[in-house]
Structures are given as C-alpha cells and as structure tokens.
Amino acid sequence: xxxxxxxxxxxxxxxxxxxxxxxxxxxxxxxxxxxxxxxxxxxxxxxxxxxxxxxxxxxxxxxxxxxxxxxxxxxxxxxxxxxxxxxxxxxxxxxxxxxxxxxxxxxxxxxxxxxxxxxxxxxxxxxxxxxxxxxxxxxxxxxxxxxxxxxxxxxxxxxxxxxxxxxxxxxxxxxxxxxxxxxxxxxxxxxxxxxxxxxxxxxxxxxxxxxxxxxxxxxxxxxxxxxxxxxxxxxxxxxxxxxxxxxxxxxxxxxxxxxxxxxxxxxxxxxxxxxxxxxxxxxxxxxxxxxxxxxxxxxxxxxxxxxxxxxxxxxxxxxxxxxxxxxxxxxxxxxxxxxxxxxxxxxxxxxxxxxxxxxxxxxxxxxxxxxxxxxxxxxxxxxxxxxxxxxxxxxxxxxxxxxxxxxxxxxxxxxxxxxxxxxxxxxxxxxxxxxxxxxxxxxxxxxxxxxxxxxxxxxxxxxxxxxxxxxxxxxxxxxxxxxxxxxxxxxxxxxxxxxxxxxxxxxxxxxxxxxxxxxxxxxxxxxxxxxxxxxxxxxxxxxxxxxxxxxxxxxxxxxxxxxxxxxxxxxxxxxxxxxxxxxxxxxxxxxxxxxxxxxxxxxxxxxxxxxxxxxxxxxxxxxxxxxxxxxxxxxxxxxxxxxxxxxxxxxxxxxxxxxxxxxxxxxxxxxxxxxxxxxxxxxxxxxxxxxxxxxxxxxxxxxxxxxxxxxxxxxxxxxxxxxxxxxxxxxxxxxxxxxxxxxxxxxxxxxxxxxxxxxxxxxxxxxxxxxxxxxxxxxxxxxxxxxxxxxxxxxxxxxxxxxxxxxxxxxxxxxxxx
Numbered sequence: 001x002x003x004x005x006x007x008x009x010x011x012x013x014x015x016x017x018x019x020x021x022x023x024x025x026x027x028x029x030x031x032x033x034x035x036x037x038x039x040x041x042x043x044x045x046x047x048x049x050x051x052x053x054x055x056x057x058x059x060x061x062x063x064x065x066x067x068x069x070x071x072x073x074x075x076x077x078x079x080x081x082x083x084x085x086x087x088x089x090x091x092x093x094x095x096x097x098x099x100x101x102x103x104x105x106x107x108x109x110x111x112x113x114x115x116x117x118x119x120x121x122x123x124x125x126x127x128x129x130x131x132x133x134x135x136x137x138x139x140x141x142x143x144x145x146x147x148x149x150x151x152x153x154x155x156x157x158x159x160x161x162x163x164x165x166x167x168x169x170x171x172x173x174x175x176x177x178x179x180x181x182x183x184x185x186x187x188x189x190x191x192x193x194x195x196x197x198x199x200x201x202x203x204x205x206x207x208x209x210x211x212x213x214x215x216x217x218x219x220x221x222x223x224x225x226x227x228x229x230x231x232x233x234x235x236x237x238x239x240x241x242x243x244x245x246x247x248x249x250x251x252x253x254x255x256x257x258x259x260x261x262x263x264x265x266x267x268x269x270x271x272x273x274x275x276x277x278x279x280x281x282x283x284x285x286x287x288x289x290x291x292x293x294x295x296x297x298x299x300x301x302x303x304x305x306x307x308x309x310x311x312x313x314x315x316x317x318x319x320x321x322x323x324x325x326x327x328x329x330x331x332x333x334x335x336x337x338x339x340x341x342x343x344x345x346x347x348x349x350x351x352x353x354x355x356x357x358x359x360x361x362x363x364x365x366x367x368x369x370x371x372x373x374x375x376x377x378x379x380x381x382x383x384x385x386x387x388x389x390x391x392x393x394x395x396x397x398x399x400x401x402x403x404x405x406x407x408x409x410x411x412x413x414x415x416x417x418x419x420x421x422x423x424x425x426x427x428x429x430x431x432x433x434x435x436x437x438x439x440x441x442x443x444x445x446x447x448x449x450x451x452x453x454x455x456x457x458x459x460x461x462x463x464x465x466x467x468x469x470x471x472x473x474x475x476x477x478x479x480x481x482x483x484x485x486x487x488x489x490x491x492x493x494x495x496x497x498x499x500x501x502x503x504x505x506x507x508x509x510x511x512x513x514x515x516x517x518x519x520x521x522x523x524x525x526x527x528x529x530x531x532x533x534x535x536x537x538x539x540x541x542x543x544x545x546x547x548x549x550x551x552x553x554x555x556x557x558x559x560x561x562x563x564x565x566x567x568x569x570x571x572x573x574x575x576x577x578x579x580x581x582x583x584x585x586x587x588x589x590x591x592x593x594x595x596x597x598x599x600x601x602x603x604x605x606x607x608x609x610x611x612x613x614x615x616x617x618x619x620x621x622x623x624x625x626x627x628x629x630x631x632x633x634x635x636x637x638x639x640x641x642x643x644x645x646x647x648x649x650x651x652x653x654x655x656x657x658x659x660x661x662x663x664x665x666x667x668x669x670x671x672x673x674x675x676x677x678x679x680x681x682x683x684x685x686x687x688x689x690x691x692x693x694x695x696x697x698x699x700x701x702x703x704x705x706x707x708x709x710x711x712x713x714x715x716x717x718x719x720x721x722x723x724x725x726x727x728x729x730x731x732x733x734x735x736x737x738x739x740x741x742x743x744x745x746x747x748x749x750x751x752x753x754x755x756x757x758x759x760x761x762x763x764x765x766x767x768x769x770x771x772x773x774x775x776x777x778x779x780x781x782x783x784x785x786x787x788x789x790x791x792x793x794x795x796x797x798x799x800x801x802x803x804x805x806x807x808x809x810x811x812x813x814x815x816x817x818x
Contacts, residue, residue, distance in 0.1 A: 069094040069190055072114040074105045076126030080177035081150060085118060088182035092190070102132040106139075113141045115194050116186075121149040121164075122175060130167035137168035144197035146170045146189060161400040171398050196396050215312055221388070222307050224249040236315065238285035242701055255281035255289040270298050273306055282313065290315055302392070474506060482510055488560055488790055489722050496549045503552040504536040505529070508584055511559045520577050522638040530633045534626055538588045544739070545732040546590035551583070553729075557714035558583035564786040570697040570706045574643070578650035581635075582711055585623035586655050590615060593740050595659075596752040600744075613659045620655040624648065650707065657708035658715045660774075667778050670709045674702050675784050706785075713782045719767070719775050719798050720791040726798045731813050734763050763813055764805040771799050 071094045075082035082098070089096035097112060099105035109117065117136060121129040129149060136142050149164050149172045164172055170193055173185055210217050216233030220226050226244045234241060244252065254263070258281050269276040280294040292313040301307030390409055394402045474482075481494045485507060495503040509529060512518065518528050539548035558579050561567055571579070591598075595614045598606045609617045628634050636644050657666055677696050681689055696702060718729035737756035744751045755761055775795065783792050805815060 069116060069186075069194065070112055070114040071096045071186070072105065072109055072112070072117045073098045074100075074102070074117065074119045074129075074132065076100055076120060076123065081122075081175055081182075082120070084177045084179055084182040085186075087179050088186050091179075091183055092186050094186065102127045102135070105132060106135055109136055109142070109145075110139065114145060115197070116189060117145060117147045118173070119147065119149055119169075121172075122152045130163065130169075133168040144201045146193045146197060148173050148185075148189070150175055162404065165400065165404050170401065192396060193398075196393075215314060218244075218311050218313075220249060220309050220311075222305070222309075224309070226252075227308075236284075236290070236313075237282065240701065243285075253283045253287075255283040257281040257289050257291075266296065270296055270309060271306075273298050273300065280313070302395070307388075474509065478506055482507060485510060485556060486514075486560070486563070490556055491725065492549055492553045492556060493725070493728060495552065501541050502536060502548065504539070504548040504555070504584065505532040507552045507555060508532040508536075511555060512580060515559065515562070515576055515580060517577055517580060520573055521635050523635045527632065527635055527637075531627060531635045532584070534630075534633045535585055535588055535623070538622070538626065540590065540592060543590060543592035544735040545729070546587050546592055546736065551585075551587055554586060554711070554714045554717075555580065555583040557717045558711060561710050561714060561786060564788070566697070566786050567706065567710065569694070570703055572703075574647055575650065575703060575707055578647050579654060579707055579710060581647075582651045582654035583714060585651070586619055586658055586711065586715065587615075588619050589622050590619070592736050593743075594752060597740055597744065597749070600749050600752070601747070613656055613661070616656050616659040620652045623651075623655075650704075653704060654707050654711045657712055663712070663774060663778075666705070666708050666712060667781060670705045670785075671781050673705055675781055678785075709778075709782060709785075713778060716774065716778075717791070719771050720779060720788075720795045721798075722794055723798055723801060726794070727801075727813050730763060730767050734761065734766065734813075760811075762806065762811040764802040764810065767802040768799070768806060771795070771802070 069092070071085075071089050073082060073085050073089075073096060075098065077100075086096065086098065094116075097108050097114070099108050105117075105119075108114075119129045119132060120126070133147055133149070136145070136147065147169050149169045151159075151164075151172050151174055153174050153176075161169075161172055171189075176182070210228075210230050213230060214232055216236045217228070217230040218226060218233055219228035226247050226249065229237075229239070229241055229244055233239075262280065266276050266278075266280075275295070275297045277293075277295040280292055281289045282292050283289055292315055295312045297310040298306040299308045299310060387409060390405050394405050397405065478495070478498045481491075481498045484490050492503055492507070495507060499506050509532060512528060512532075513525075518525055521528075536548045536551075539546075539551060541547050562571070562576050562579060595606075598614050599611045603614075605618050606614050608614075626633070627636065631637055636647070639647070674696060678693065681692055681696075697706075718726055718733075720726075721729065734756065737753055738758040738761070741751055741753060741756050742758070743749075755766065779788070779791065779795060782788065805812070808815070810816075
C-alpha cells in the first residue's frame with residue numbers, strides 16, 4: 001500500500017497516522033473510512049512523508065532524539081474543529097489518535113502514553129472535560145504530558161484559566177477551526193511545552209548516572225546551600241543525605257588540617273566564576289580528616305550569573321579509591337532536571353494541583369531507592385531546589401501558567417508549609433480555634449500581668465505510694481481490671497477508679513513486665529516500681545484531662561501499636577523500650593494549659609524555652625531530671641553509657657514529636673518516606689522483594705519516623721476508642737479547655753480558643769473539627785502501615801455519633817434522655 005493518509009475509525013477510538021496503520025488489515029477494516037482530501041473543507045491533503053524522522057533536541061551537552069509526536073484528540077462528535085486538528089496532525093506528520101468518550105480516551109492514553117492530549121471543553125453535555133483531565137493526570141505516565149483544553153470563544157468578558165489549571169490542563173486553545181491556526185498551535189506546542197517536558201524526562205538519565213557514579217557528588221546552590229549528595233558521597237563521608245540537604249556549607253564541620261586562608265582562597269576563586277582544583281582536607285562525620293583532590297566548577301545560569309557549583313572530591317590516601325569523588329553539582333539545568341523525577345511533578349499547571357491532590361503518585365515509574373529520596377514529595381525536598389525548579393519552569397511557560405507559579409512560590413516561601421490553610425474564622429470557628437490553641441505559640445503580650453507556672457519541685461515519692469509492689473502482688477481487684485490490657489477496648493477508667501487515680505503505676509508495671517523492660521535496662525523491679533510511682537506523682541491529678549490516666553491511656557495505646565507486625569519488623573528492642581518510657585513521661589507535670597496560654601502569660605517555662613515547644617521540652621527535661629536524681633528511682637543507672645545516650649535521644653525525640661505545631665510535617669514525612677515506597681513495592685510485585693521492604697522499614701531515618709508517628713497516634717487516639725471511652729475523653733478535654741478560657745478572661749489574657757466557652761461551646765462540633773483536621777489523615781496513614789481496622793471502625797462510628805448530635809443542634813456530650 002502507498003503512503004496515502006488514512007483515518008481508522010471505530011466506535012471508540014480513531015487512529016490517525018501519516019503511514020499505513022498496523023490495524024489496516026484487521027477484521028475491523030469494514031468500519032474504516034479513508035479520506036483523500038481535507039476532511040473539513042474538501043481541500044486536497046498534502047500527504048506526509050512515509051519515512052519516520054527523529055527530531056534532534058539539544059539539551060546542554062546532551063543530544064537527544066525524539067520520535068514523532070503522539071497526539072490524542074478527544075472530541076465527542078466530529079466537527080470542523082476536530083477535523084482541523086486531524087488535518088494539522090497529518091500535515092505535521094504526528095501520530096494521532098481520536099477518541100469519542102472519556103473511557104476510550106483513558107484506555108487509549110494508557111496504551112500509547114501520548115505526548116500531547118487535546119480535549120474538547122466546549123460542550124459539557126457530552127462529557128466533563130475537567131474530570132477527564134484529572135483522570136489522565138492520576139495516571140503515573142502523564143507526568144510529562146501536555147494537556148490542552150479547546151474552549152468556546154468568549155461572548156463578553158474573558159474567563160479565568162485557573163479552573164483549567166487546577167484541573168491539570170497546561171493551556172487552553174480558543175476554538176478556531178482554521179487549518180493553519182490548528183497547525184500553528186501544534187507547532188508552537190511541539191517546540192515549546194512538549195519539548196520542555198521531553199528534556200525533563202531525559203534528565204532522569206543524568207540523575208541515574210549521578211546515583212550510580214563511583215565519585216561522591218555534592219550539589220549546592222549559589223548561596224552554597226547543599227541540595228544533593230549521591231550515595232558515593234554518603235559512603236565516603238559517613239553522612240546520610242537527610243543530614244546534609246538544606247544545610248549551608250559553613251554548617252558542615254571543617255578539618256583543622258587545612259591552611260587558615262584556604263577556604264577564603266577557594267571562595268574568592270569560584271565567586272569570580274573560575275574553576276578551582278587542589279588538595280583539601282574534609283572532615284568525616286566520625287571526626288576523621290580525609291585528604292582529597294577537589295575540583296569545584298561554577299556553573300552559569302539565568303541572568304549570566306553563577307547559579308550552582310559542582311564539586312568533585314576523591315580521597316588521596318588510597319590509590320584504589322582515587323576514582324571516588326564528591327561533587328558539588330550546581331548546574332541550573334540539572335536542578336531543573338530534578339523536577340522530572342519528582343513524584344508528583346508536572347509542568348506548569350500540574351505544580352498547582354500536586355500541592356493539594358492526594359490522588360496522584362508518580363512514584364511507581366522508577367524505584368531506585370536513593371533516587372526516591374532525592375525526588376520525594378515537596379515536604380521532603382529542600383525548598384531551595386523546589387523554588388529553583390519553578391523559577392526555571394516559569395521562563396518557558398505561558399503567562400497564565402507563569403502567574404499560577406507565582407502564587408505557588410508565594411506559598412512555598414511561607415514558613416507554614418505543612419499546615420493546611422483554613423477558611424475564614426466565620427466559616428469554621430471550631431477548627432480555627434483548635435489550630436490556634438494547639439499549633440501556635442500564642443500572641444506575646446507585653447504587660448506586667450504574667451502567669452507564673454507553679455512548677456513542682458522534683459518529688460520524693462510520697463509515703464502513701466511507697467508500699468511494696470511487684471507484678472506478682474498487685475491486688476486482685478486491680479489485676480482484674482487489667483486482664484484485657486492487651487486489647488484495644490481496654491477501659492482505663494475502670495483502672496483509674498480501682499487504683500484511686502493511680503492507674504499509671506499499675507498498668508506500667510504490667511506492660512513493662514510484658515515487654516521485659518527491666519531485663520533490657522538491667523534494673524531491679526523495685527527500681528522500676530519506684531520510678532513509675534515517682535513519674536505518676538508528678539502528674540497533676542487536678543487536671544481533668546492531662547493527668548496520669550491520660551499517660552496510662554497513651555502507654556496502653558503505645559504497647560498495643562508495638563505488637564503490630566509491621567511495627568515489630570521496623571523497630572529494635574531499644575526502640576520499644578524508648579517508646580514505652582516516652583509514653584509514660586510524655587505529659588509529666590502538665591499544668592492543664594496549652595503552650596499558647598503559657599506564652600501569652602509570660603510563664604517561667606515559656607521564658608525558659610523561648611516560647612518554643614514549651615511543655616514538650618519541659619516534660620522531657622523534667623523526666624530525666626527526676627529519674628536520675630535518686631538511685632532508688634534511676635532506671636537508667638545500670639545500662640552502658642552509649643546505650644543510655646541512644647535511648648535518651650529516642651525518648652526526647654518522641655516526646656517532642658507530640659508537639660502539635662509539627663503535626664502535618666511528621667504525618668507527611670511518614671507518608672512520603674514509608675507508606676508510598678511500600679505501596680509502590682506492592683504495586684510492582686507484592687511483598688516478594690523482602691530486602692527492599694526491610695530496607696524501608698529498618699533504615700535509621702524511617703525508624704525515627706515510625707516512632708514519632710506511633711506516639712503521636714497514641715497521644716490523640718481518643719476518637720478511635722470505643723464510643724463510651726471516646727465520649728468520656730471528649731468531656732475531659734473540653735472541661736480543661738473551658739477552664740483555660742475562664743482563666744484567660746479572669747487575667748485579661750488573649751483568649752486562644754474562644755469557642756471553648758463553657759456557656760456556648762458545642763462539644764460535637766469541636767470533636768468533628770478535631771477529627772476532620774487532625775485525626776482522619778493521620779490514622780488513615782497509620783492504618784495503612786500497621787493494619788488497624790478496629791480503630792478505623794471506632795473512628796467511623798464516633799464521627800457519626802458526633803455528627804448526629806450536631807445535626808440535632810445539640811451542644812452536649814450525650815443526647816437528652818428519652
């Protein structure tokens with residue numbers, strides 16, 4: 001057959017090509033129509049060449065070759081506009097498919113992965129063009145696809161393109177069926193946005209090379225902020241990537257063996273845009289100095305200025321290792337390339353959507369573990385790198401996209417990257433007040449009216465608590481209440497009543513015994529008993545919520561989570577012991593007031609801790625102060641020094657993780673570093689790759705994230721408890737907040753949470769807001785990791801309960817009696 005142009009039409013998809021179709025001899029040929037002229041106007045078509053030509057694209061020093069463009073047209077019905085684009089594709093020698101329905105369009109895209117998709121947005125009665133665009137964007141392979149909306153010519157006022165950008169479109173095309181207009185549009189797209197996306201895809205190869213290189217590579221910005229180090233660098237210098245990314249070069253320890261003026265000489269040279277090469281001593285993480293041959297190359301970028309530095313270092317003390325180098329790669333083009341590997345990264349409009357959508361995950365395309373670390377979600381990526389990528393993308397973007405990216409940059413330059421933006425105070429006062437009370441450090445109030453926190457002096461154990469007690473002689477009535485302490489439905493309030501508000505000591509003895517904590521710490525049971533009594537004595541029984549019953553509840557939840565299979569696979573014995581101790585002490589000496597209150601009141605603790613994580617810092621510090629003061633209570637006395645330091649650091653980190661200002665940061669890091677990689681492995685072949693799964697679960701960084709997530713979920717698990725327990729906890733925390741509001745009004749302090757006025761507050765609304773804003777996403781992520789269907793069922797039931805009360809406009813904990 002010759003080279004005549006043909007359009008292969010079926011009920012679902014039309015394949016349109018300048019060469020003979022592979023389907024032309026199929027049984028469906030009876031459904032095929034052949035066009036010998038212009039399908040819209042009858043003008044003769046200029047037959048495209050039969051020969052498939054590769055397009056040559058220059059990308060820095062790389063020379064790329066691209067196949068003819070693959071185009072997908074989605075038009076419900078044939079009209080002059082669709083025919084115009086068909087003709088334009090033929091004239092440009094593009095490979096073209098034409099779909100009539102969203103279903104066939106998605107199926108076709110999944111098969112061919114087109115470079116360019118053009119969707120008819122003019123007639124909503126046929127199909128929802130924006131919904132189709134979102135569906136395509138949800139496909140991993142759409143990361144570098146350019147999607148265009150064909151829109152009606154405006155009758156009057158020009159409409160905003162933001163709805164299109166938010167849906168995932170890159171640009172719009174105002175309907176114009178003129179053949180040359182369609183042809184010119186395709187040419188502009190090919191040489192503009194499509195080519196830019198092609199370059200970004202090609203950038204994956206460069207980063208793969210960096211990752212596989214035997215030379216250690218370090219990438220920094222023009223301000224000498226470290227943006228990337230490769231595995232070889234980690235191996236030579238002993239650092240993990242996360243310890244360096246985002247730090248300035250001057251923050252990394254330097255060797256004393258270099259001449260005093262060497263650094264100044266190096267900086268003076270590279271600031272002039274000149275390459276520097278010479279001998280330099282670098283300091284490894286363990287403190288050893290290593291002599292290296294160093295080559296630093298400034299790379300010129302936007303505006304003719306040096307935008308990045310490339311540094312290559314290889315040790316001189318071993319000739320066999322001379323090929324290893326540490327490179328400070330700072331080429332602007334390479335920074336741009338990084339975007340192509342970013343999991344949710346797309347050009348232009350996709351950046352806007354990816355900051356809010358939870359539905360797209362491009363991580364399945366490539367599973368190289370270290371690449372995944374570099375190109376993780378924006379929460380993990382160094383913010384400088386992200387901003388550089390967006391700035392570069394703006395240069396070649398259409399004006400609407402560039403303006404949208406300006407808005408993205410404004411958001412990224414704020415300090416609160418992890419906290420979702422709320423509506424106005426009037427729209428959702430309960431959520432706003434909860435956030436104000438739990439996630440801020442208050443409004444500093446410069447007046448003489450200061451709230452002096454009556455911090456307790458470290459307690460000696462009161463005489464009524466010093467009665468002999470071991471796990472074997474717990475009174476039967478108390479032991480009976482703890483028979484089901486390994487069940488999630490365990491009722492801590494029964495234990496509270498049976499122990500006369502001393503549940504922590506008894507539950508702690510049983511749980512610590514079950515986890516063999518004394519054996520790990522090598523301490524006598526009597527010491528553990530005294531320690532538990534001391535810690536419990538430092539909780540304020542007068543607090544309605546933050547008392548030792550809350551600590552016992554968190555300890556119980558912690559122990560329950562530690563028994564989950566995935567958690568056991570991830571954590572070591574020292575992690576388990578740290579988690580149990582952290583849960584026990586995490587709110588010790590809590591005054592029953594929030595951090596915001598203490599900061600506003602100018603309390604001694606707020607001044608001591610500079611208004612930053614005031615209570616959490618106090619809990620951790622006091623716990624160690626009182627534990628180590630008296631040998632009778634010092635459970636850490638018998639362990640080796642290094643083990644103590646590791647244990648202490650883990651406990652402090654977990655207690656500080658309960659501070660709510662970093663809630664979303666902890667949750668999102670957990671999802672991006674653990675849940676998504678695990679899900680990707682499962683998608684690519686189930687759990688067969690045990691080594692990869694183990695690597696994710698047991699890496700030091702991820703073990704820290706698991707421990708933080710564990711104690712956070714244990715700390716605010718009340719909405720996931722059985723309904724009656726959930727109601728009781730809701731009443732207790734509400735009463736504590738009511739008391740704080742009362743005191744704020746008495747002292748003339750800013751009222752942090754005005755909705756918690758005991759005369760007007762709707763407890764159901766406050767619980768709904770708390771669950772919506774803090775609980776749902778966190779426990780979805782924790783359930784995906786630890787498999788907790790019973791908790792999720794309780795959460796669903798409790799949410800429906802509060803919703804039911806709210807719909808009846810009730811403000812109380814329970815409905816009135818019938």
